[in-house]
Amino acid sequence: MTTFYQAIENRRSYYAVSKEEVVSSERIQEIVEHAVKYVPSAFNSQSARVLVLFANEHDAFWDNTTALLKDIVGDGDFSGTQAKMDGFKAGSGTVLFFEDQTVVEDLQESFALYADNFPVWSEQSSGMLQFAIWTALELEGLGASLQHYNPIVDEMVASKWDIPKSWKLRAQMPFGKPAQDVGEKEFKPLEDRVKIAK
Template sequence: MTNTKDFYKAVEERRSIYAISKEQPVSDERIQEVVEFAVKHAPTAFNSQSGRAIVLLGTNHDQLWDLTKETLKAVVPEDKFSSTEEKLNMFKAGCGTVLFFEDEKVVQGLQEQFPLYADNFPRWSQQSSGMLQYIVWTALEQEGFGATLQHYNPLIDDKVREQWQVPENWTLIAQMPFGKPAAPAGDKEFQPLDERVKVYK
């Protein structure tokens, strides 16, 4: 029963935390364990296990947000870049980033093996990635981190691939900067559940 309560509490307290610091509540090794556990146990269509992750810590984390800033500076109008730069600096202020990928070779292999469902496999792949992201996010929250989910792909894909020798068949899906919370998340409003959930007995 205790574990059930812990799970519900983690689900409730997982929020988008933008103000983060480089302080780490747990070790690099524990962060690796969390991500590896999530990748291993996240559900996937046809047990495809197509999810991939790269964990960037220390200077590698900083390099990601530096190259993201460099990339965006080339495409965002100069008079609007200051707010973009401010946001990127918030992400860099954290201690790490998880990059989420899907292995397109796996997805394409399933399309060939099961042509009847070929159109569905890319959609199922995205759903599986979403579940993996959620597991990591919630687990990081349990370890004392705050995180957000970002999507600067495909703008940064080529630079990320080059910098960290990412296999060609891995497609970048999302980026999750994390660190110890420096400020709490704001209040969250909820829409009425009776408009969102229907139960028939």
């Protein structure tokens, strides 16, 4: 059985994924709900919000994102971006990560001494949630990557999926069966990155 440490080590960015089913959508929902429930947040604020898109909804997100990006590029070369969009759309689903700003703002009002910190802590909590779900998908044999097409797609997402105005989109995670080899990862020396004091 893969250990927690091995799952962290194995988690990589897969930019080419397929729609071939590895686990059921119900299992994906279980993973996401478990992570949303148990990933820590400052003052137990539970500010994380998630939208999971499958099948036609997943395709629609990447089709609409492609259209928005084409408008920005105009007559420029879009081939590289199109290839990326096609790769993400080829997957079986996408997780959209949000942070509820109403929760953050309420904490800022309730704990004025820490007001400047709550937006930072919200981002940190979102990062932990993204990592937890990414690693859990890896454990299930799925490949994923983390994308950031916000704020370009914010209005489209809010309109199409009836997202509350207080939900701030932070990242998108397309996933599916891995359809590529990711190769070896290079690491900087740990002695340059970690200090130990005894």
